[in-house]
Amino acid sequence: MSNTSVSSIRRGDLARATGCNPETIRYYEKIGIMPDPPRSTKGYRSYDDTHVRRLKFVMRSRALGFSLEEVRGLLGLVDNRIQTCAEVQAMAEVHLGEVRAKIADLTRIERVLSETVARCTGDAAPDCAIIDALFDA
Amino acid sequence: MSNTSVSSIRRGDLARATGCNPETIRYYEKIGIMPDPPRSTKGYRSYDDTHVRRLKFVMRSRALGFSLEEVRGLLGLVDNRIQTCAEVQAMAEVHLGEVRAKIADLTRIERVLSETVARCTGDAAPDCAIIDALFDA
DNA sequence: CTAGGGTCTGTAGTTGATACAGGCTCAAGG
DNA sequence: CCTTGAGCCTGTATCAACTACAGACCCTAG
Structure with missing residues (x-):
């Protein structure tokens, strides 16, 4: 009587269960x-529960900035095949380094x-401090 | 006697004078x-000096994260046509906002x-704190 | 005279999706 | 029962911003 019906969804x-665009599912x-x-x-x-869970996993990984290739690597451990936990940790650390580098870049840009x-004075003159800066930097 | 020879370069x-990839020049x-x-x-x-100057302008703009469409806008004032200084300022401020938003995003991710x-303990066990976090977040 | 480097063109690949076009199927309302 | 609209199917095109060929020239130094 337990509600273990593997409810088949379309x-x-x-897409609605995960917030993912339907086209993106097909792409994945x-x-x-x-x-x-x-x-x-x-x-x-x-689809069933397993798909919902897996897609949510993918979306959370993407939200943390992992590339799809990195996600593929993460899933390698999920699928109990390729990766070990140590490898996942190493990958996450590399990724963390990249995120920090991006932050540093953007902070400098900012x-x-x-x-x-x-x-910039913002008046309508043909001279513009922004343009000048880009030319003379 | 002044060195105003418009030296024609290839x-x-x-590419060497600006650090830009030759293929990218063709693309631009x-x-x-x-x-x-x-x-x-x-x-x-x-090419001549004017090309070197313009390409450097483009590259500096890109290095500050302006999109090519934004660069096109900036060049609109350079070319003394479309944009006014005030519009350039507004665009730069919008862009600055986007940069700050990206920094905020990445900081959260970090x-x-x-x-x-x-x-993560980093051992070879099949359990992995990173994977678990991505599943259960 | 030939070997290498540079140049030319057009085209395809990259990442991570998103957006059609053209056709099928399905459920609800009249 | 029929229609209408939503959803689904496929394959393909598009976006940013480049990068990387292939195949053909050309030019110069040894």
Whole structure:
């Protein structure tokens, strides 16, 4: 009597359950991030809980900035095949380093840009401090 | 006697003078960021100082994170046509806002990611704190 | 005279999706 | 019962911003 019915849902339902664009689901299947789901007699994709869980995993990984190739690596451990935990940790650390590098880059850009914008008077003259800065930097 | 010789340089020279990939120069010409340069009798592109200056301008703008469409806008004032200084200032401020938003995003990602990585023991066990976090977040 | 480097063109690949076009199927309302 | 609209199917095109060929010239130094 337990509610273990593996309720079969369609692509739109999976999209709504995860917040993922339906087209993106198809894309993930094409590149092998998501498995090819079983089909109904009429060819409709048929998903269940495992797909919801896996797609949410992918989306959280993406939200943390992992590339799809990195996600593929993470899933390698999930699928209990390729990766070990130590490898996952190493990958996450590399990724963390990249995130920090990006922050450093953008912070430098932010500083230069805000200084430049501050120097601009904003009137309609043909001279522009921003343009000058870009030319003479 | 002044050295005003408009020395004609080739694509590779322009690339070396600016640090820009030669293929990228061709691309910028195709999309109209850089003008179609005059050609030698044999069809070789022929550049001068103005091209060096303009390409450096483009590259500095790109280095500050402006999109090519934004660079096109900036060049609109350089070319003394479309944009006013006030419009350039407004654009730069919008861009600055986007940069700050990206920094905020990445900082949040950095925090979550470093917390997650810290929780990982890094041994070879099939359990992995990183994977678990991505599943259960 | 030939070997190498540079140049020319057009085209395809990259990442991570998103957006059609053209056709099928399905459920609800009249 | 029929229509209408939503959803699904496929394949393909598009976006940013480049990068990387292939195949053909050309030019110069040894």
